[in-house]
Each structure stands twice: as structure tokens, then as C-alpha cells.
Amino acid sequence: MTQAVELLGRVVANAVTVAGLSLLSGLLATLLGVVHRWYARATVPAGLSVLVGLTAVVLVLNVESALGTLITGATNGSSPGTVFDTGVIVVNTTVLAASAVAAAAGGRLGDQLGESTFALTGSGAVDVDVSAVVQAVGRVITVDLPEEIGDIEGYDPVAPGVKETLAGETLVFPRRLTVDELRDRVAARLRTDYGVGRVDVDVEADGTVAYLAVGSRESGIGPTLPPESCAVAVRADPAHAASAGDLVQVYRTGADGPERVALAELRGTAGDVATLAVDTADADALAAEERYRLATLPVEPRSDREFASLLRAADETMGVVTLAEGSDLVGTPVGAVDAAVVAVRGHGGLEPIPSRSRVLAAGDDLYVIAAPSRLRRLDAAAGASDSD
Known part of the structure; x- marks a missing residue:
């Protein structure tokens, strides 16, 4: 009878040990899942949850074993001189197995708790606005494009x-x-x-497309021509190594010798035909049936050409916005404009690269570089306020 009671007591004690250590492992894994969701905004790996849970369990078992040896001279009740105790091995193995299962389940539970909690509060680490996540129902986000699609200005x-x-x-x-x-x-x-070149789209928090406009890719030579200039094709004899971008002087053969006609930029050659970018005023002096000679000039910095090439390849474009009387932008500094302001034309003339502290006034023309969607919003803000 005494042995039966002692055996029952051991079974109950071992069951309590297994349950307690498994609960400890599960709680630590749950806490890890919540912290991992808050910090990384991702599900904690199952292996990491099990590792953390089992680490705590192993530490408790080692401390218990060390204290037992110190107090009784034996390990977990085993007699002196005994190397292995089958009962202890079975209990410890059961504890580790149960703790591993509890840790894996705790990691998933913590991830779910963290996801639901931080999605409602919008809080999270690394300054991420979780509340900005699109509110979609289902496993995917479906976006329906509107029936009416506009054109992007410019x-x-x-x-x-x-x-x-x-x-x-x-x-x-x-x-x-x-x-x-x-x-x-x-x-x-x-x-x-x-195959759409430019896209201007506004998306609501529920995934609805509020506005959509599209435009084609800019092609050809026109977008790269500076203001007050044009491209002309003439019969000429450019240098053998001449290439697009070279500055050339255009000469015709006159009665008194070579006569300079214009200063141009070579844009391309095809046989004896050269395409030149010239000032509009000089275009009329070039005749299609006449043959010209081209003298290539030394290389000079062409910031306007480089700017046009970079702008053509970028997603942004350049636009001009005029501030109306009563606009919300009137009285604000240039730095408050949500776009790159490269110049301002006001009553005092054109001011390139204005100071960010320059105060805007009604009638000012802002030359800005921004994406089409931002230009559209800026143009709306430049109009008169509805309250006026």
C-alpha cells in the first residue's frame, strides 16, 4: 500500500512538472510571437519559438539537477553511484517533447494576438503605420480600374x-x-x-481606385529640344567622328567664300543628311536644297541638354503652376510646397532655385518637378480656396 501511494505521488509530481514546464515554454513562446510581430511585422519562425521555449525548460531542469546533487548527493533521487535513472530520463524526455509542442503553439498564438492588437491600434516598431495597410477582405487584394480613364496633362x-x-x-x-x-x-x-508610359493613380484605403489617368512614353526629338529652338534636317558633311550632342557651326559656300549661317547642335546623321537643333530664328536661313559644311567646335558644358535628358528618363516631369488669389499656398514658404521648386516667376522677375524661406504670393508662377499625380494635387491647391 505504501509503495502504491509513493508511486502515485511520483506520477502526480511528474505530471505537474511536465505541465508546469510546458506552460512556461508556451508562455515564453507566446511573448516572443507578440514581440516579433510588433518589431518585424512578420510571423515568428516556428524554430525560433521552440528554441526559446526549450532553452528556458533546459535551464530549469539543469538547476533542479544541480540543486539535487548538492543537497542529497544524488541526481533527482537516484542512489549514489548510479549513472542512469530510467524514470528521470523518461520524465525529462516527456518534458522536452511537451514543451516543444507548447512552444510551437505559443508562437502562433502570440503572432495572432500581436497581429490583431497592433492592427487595431496602428502601433508598431520602426515607425511603420500599420493602420495604412489596405483594408481587404480575403486572401488577396482585387483592384477594379474605373470605366473612365483620363489623360495626363503634358x-x-x-x-x-x-x-x-x-x-x-x-x-x-x-x-x-x-x-x-x-x-x-x-x-x-x-x-x-x-505598355503605358506614365500613370497617375489615387488609391483609397479599401483598395478602390479614386482616379486614374495614363499617358504614353515621350519619344522623338521634340521633348529634348530647349525652348525657342527646333530641329532641321539639312544636306551637310559632318566630321567622320561627329556624334549627337556636338556643337557645330553651319557654313554655306558664297561668292566671297564660306559664309556662316548658324550655330547648331548635331542630333543625328544619316548619310549626307544631318539633323540639327537650331534657334527658331535661324531655321529660316537653312534651305533644304542647299548643301552645307559643318565645323565641329570644342566640347562645352550643356547643362540644358543634360537636364532635358535626365528629365526625359525620370518618372517626374516639369510643370508650371500659377498661384491664384485666395490659394492656400499664398503666404507660405517655398519649402512648404510638396514638390521640387526649381524657379519662381513673380513681380520681380524670374528667380531660379529660390530660397526655401521665400514667401509665395498670388500671381507667382512656380516651375516644379514632380510626378504627374503630385503636380495634379499641387495645381488644385494653387487654385482659389472653396471657402473664399
Whole structure:
């Protein structure tokens, strides 16, 4: 009878040990899941949860074993001189197995708690606004494009059939995207899958497209020509090594010798035909049926040409915005404008690269570089306020 009671006591004690250490492992893994979701905004790896949970359990077992040896001279009740105790081995193995299962379950539970908690509060580490995540129902985000699609001002329209193809089209994206990420994904999909050059799109918090306008890619020589200039094709004899971008002097053969006609920039050659970029005033002096001679000049910095080339390749474009009387931007500094202001034309004339502290006034023309969507918002802000 005494042995039965002692055996029952050992079984109960071992069961309590297994349950207690498994609970400890699960709690630590749950806490890890919550912290990992808060910090990394991702599910904690199952291996990491099990490692943390088992580490705590092993530490407790080692401390218990060390104290038992110190107090009784034996390990977990084993007699002196005994190397292995089958009962202790079985209990410890059961503890480790149960703790591993509890840790894996605790990691998943902590991740779910963290996801639901931080999604409601919008809090999170590394300054991430979790509340900006698109509010989608289901495992994916479906975006329906509007039936009416506009044209981006300053860009050539797309091919006639492109808008018809895009109207009402449904695009599918993965979940857990912020509004800004979804907007970028939509624009990238339209450019790659439908050959659209420029995209101006506004996306709401629920994934609805509030505004969509498209434009074609700028092509040809026109977008790279400076103001008050044009391109002219003439019959000429450029130097053998001449290439686009070289400055040349254009001469014709006159009765009294070579006569200089214009200063131009060589844009391309095809046989004995050269395409020149010249001032509009000099274009009339060049005749298509006449043959000219070109003298290549030393290289000079051409900041206007470099600027035009960079702007052509960038997603941004340049626009001019006029501030109306009563605009919200009147009285604010240039630094408050949500775009790169490269020049301001006011009552005192043109001011390139204005100071960020310069105060804007009604009637000022702002030369800004920004994406089409930002230009559209800036143009709306430059108008008179509705309250006026």
C-alpha cells in the first residue's frame, strides 16, 4: 500500500512538472510571437519559438539537477553511484517533447494576438503605420480600374485601344500592402503589362481606385529640344567622328567664300543628311536644297541638354503652376510646397532655385518637378480656396 501511494505521488509530481514546464515554454513562446510581430511585422519562425521555449525548460531542469546533487548527493533521487535513472530520463524526455509542442503553439498564438492588437491600434516598431495597410477582405487584394480613364496633362495620349482594354479591368495583388505600396504596384502593372508610359493613380484605403489617368512614353526629338529652338534636317558633311550632342557651326559656300549661317547642335546623321537643333530664328536661313559644311567646335558644358535628358528618363516631369488669389499656398514658404521648386516667376522677375524661406504670393508662377499625380494635387491647391 505504501509503495502504491509513493508511486502515485511520483506520477502526480511528474505530471505537474511536465505541465508546469510546458506552460512556461508556451508562455515564453507566446511573448516572443507578440514581440516579433510588433518589431518585424512578420510571423515568428516556428524554430525560433521552440528554441526559446526549450532553452528556458533546459535551464530549469539543469538547476533542479544541480540543486539535487548538492543537497542529497544524488541526481533527482537516484542512489549514489548510479549513472542512469530510467524514470528521470523518461520524465525529462516527456518534458522536452511537451514543451516543444507548447512552444510551437505559443508562437502562433502570440503572432495572432500581436497581429490583431497592433492592427487595431496602428502601433508598431520602426515607425511603420500599420493602420495604412489596405483594408481587404480575403486572401488577396482585387483592384477594379474605373470605366473612365483620363489623360495626363503634358504627355501624349496612349493608343486608342489601351483605354478600352484598361476600363473595368480587375487586377489582383497580395494582401498586407500599404496604400502607397498598392498604388506603386498598380502603376508598375500598367506600365509592364499594358505598355503605358506614365500613370497617375489615387488609391483609397479599401483598395478602390479614386482616379486614374495614363499617358504614353515621350519619344522623338521634340521633348529634348530647349525652348525657342527646333530641329532641321539639312544636306551637310559632318566630321567622320561627329556624334549627337556636338556643337557645330553651319557654313554655306558664297561668292566671297564660306559664309556662316548658324550655330547648331548635331542630333543625328544619316548619310549626307544631318539633323540639327537650331534657334527658331535661324531655321529660316537653312534651305533644304542647299548643301552645307559643318565645323565641329570644342566640347562645352550643356547643362540644358543634360537636364532635358535626365528629365526625359525620370518618372517626374516639369510643370508650371500659377498661384491664384485666395490659394492656400499664398503666404507660405517655398519649402512648404510638396514638390521640387526649381524657379519662381513673380513681380520681380524670374528667380531660379529660390530660397526655401521665400514667401509665395498670388500671381507667382512656380516651375516644379514632380510626378504627374503630385503636380495634379499641387495645381488644385494653387487654385482659389472653396471657402473664399
